[in-house]
Amino acid sequence: MKPVRSKVAVVLVIVASAVPALADDTESVRNCTWCHGASGQGYSPAPRLAGQRPQYIESQLKSFSEHTRDDPFSRQYMWGAVAALSPRMGRALAIHFSKLPAEAANDGDRALAATGKTIYQDGIPDSNIVSCAACHGPNAEGVRDIPRLGGLSYFYVKRRLKQWGEGYHAAAASPMPRIASTLPPNVIDAIASYLSFVK
């Protein structure tokens, strides 16, 4: 009797102390992967979440909830998606996706990648275009709530840069709308192309 009871006790202790972690098939995760892809790599209008900075994901969820981020896809899909999402669950999701391995989209224009890299690293001072690397990092890895850009889809990055130039808003306190307004179309194409190939 005694050995069985202690075995049962051990099992109970393990079960009770298990930290609730999100798995790929957790309902809240599946709510995201419908659009963002089974491994979070992104699909059509929904960007890759895998390997993204968790603080950035959290800040975007907040901006959807507060309706500060107002581009058409966000309005159509994300405002509703986060309506019932608690901050705590948002954080758990952000952490979950940040740990997934990220794949580069590789969908930019290869002919523009070299030019895009130069602009990304050093900007174009004569045209008052800033270096992206100063904030997003030399390998487009991001930091804190500044997003990782490396490997994001050319179509997504291009769309966001264009939208900010058209007056759509970012999350609060983001300098991107102002910066994107300085970017002519060919510069956007080059930067977005380069980034889609960055691992």
Add this chain to the structure above:
Amino acid sequence: MKVMRLQLALQIAILAIVFSAAGRAEGAPALSRGGLQAKIEYCKNCHGLSGQGYRGFFPIPRLAGQQTEYFENQLRAFIERRRENRFMYSVSHVLSPATRTALAAHFRTLNPKPLGGASRQLVAAGRKIYDEGIPETNVPACLACHGPDAKGHEAIPRLAGQLHDYILSKLVNWTKERGLDSSNPDTSTVMAATSHAMTRSQVAAVAAYLSFQH
């Protein structure tokens, strides 16, 4: 021998004329008003809309309220690569001297609240070092040069309200980044010995203290 000495003297004379002329000449004029405004906004895209600084991938320093002489000296140091910074070299080597002066004058006028973010617990220790130095290791009191209010004077920079992580990074890496042309030593040598004499945690304390000063 006499001919060589004459040639050398001539060369030195020519250099002296060229360099003194460069110092006195205005060089290219400042940008047009619209051009200058666009350039100011360009600086502010990284350094903050009020020049308060910004935490990008790297800490980007506060320019607001900076001494104009220091500001202009640093831009020249970046251009001449005596101070190494890829981003700053890129943006500054396209600027005329007159534009650099105009930018310095503009940022001098700004006075936003400090960006903050340092640990308040370090402030007391930092103030003590700032005001009294560290006698045991020959670190002078910072206030002797930077002023009791840390606002600097002429070529000595304002430190008040500077990002703490920026101050830390600069002091810890002082000789790796500055005074890099040994044939052309500059004012950065003033800080070399002090920066080496301070421990990282002493620097962090002073940096925290300074980051809250306004």
